[in-house]
Amino acid sequence: xxxxxxxxxxxxxxxxxxxxxxxxxxxxxxxxxxxxxxxxxxxxxxxxxxxxxxxxxxxxxxxxxxxxxxxxxxxxxxxxxxxxxxxxxxxxxxxxxxxxxxxxxxxxxxxxxxxxxxxxxxxxxxxxxxxxxxxxxxxxxxxxx
Numbered sequence: 803x804x805x806x807x808x809x810x811x812x813x814x815x816x817x818x819x820x821x822x823x824x825x826x827x828x829x830x831x832x833x834x835x836x837x838x839x840x841x842x843x844x845x846x847x848x849x850x851x852x853x854x855x856x857x858x859x860x861x862x863x864x865x866x867x868x869x870x871x872x873x874x875x876x877x878x879x880x881x882x883x884x885x886x887x888x889x890x891x892x893x894x895x896x897x898x899x900x901x902x903x904x905x906x907x908x909x910x911x912x913x914x915x916x917x918x919x920x921x922x923x924x925x926x927x928x929x930x931x932x933x934x935x936x937x938x939x940x941x942x943x944x945x946x947x
Contacts, residue, residue: 814939821935822870825882828929829867832889835922836860849906859889870933879936886929893923 837860844853866885869878892910895901897919900911912919 814941818936818939821932821939822874823932825879825886825929825932825936826867826871828925828927828932829863829870829882829885831925832886832922832929833860833863833867835918835925836863839918846908846910848903848908850908852908852910855907855910863889866929870936876937876940879933879940883930883933883937886926886933890923890926890930893919893926 836856840853840856840860843856844851846852862885866882870882896910896912903909
């Protein structure tokens with residue numbers, strides 16, 4: 803039977819491929835910018851510096867980007883969604899609320915918008931939407947008994 807690009811299975815696969823690419827791209831941008839900015843935030847410190855937290859975010863976002871590309875499993879998609887949502891939540895919290903120090907975490911309140919922060923927000927939103935699409939369009943496998 804010849805390949806029919808109008809078949810729903812093909813459209814579904816294309817949608818998931820685009821979503822996977824967007825998720826990985828958003829997470830990679832998140833990772834790059836957090837790694838790039840980390841040194842600038844080393845002075846903001848309690849037990850752990852904000853620069854260290856940025857490096858951790860960069861590593862986790864890079865891992866999520868890699869997993870969403872190479873391990874096409876629901877756990878990878880959930881992990882990537884969690885990284886994007888958690889990063890976005892933390893960024894918005896510390897943008898709008900002066901939380902102060904929380905245990906070993908420094909006071910990361912920064913009530914300003916700047917180019918790199920705007921790009922990170924966009925990247926995290928793109929990754930969040932794309933991973934949501936991946937999770938919502940996942941097909942359950944039928945088990946033959």
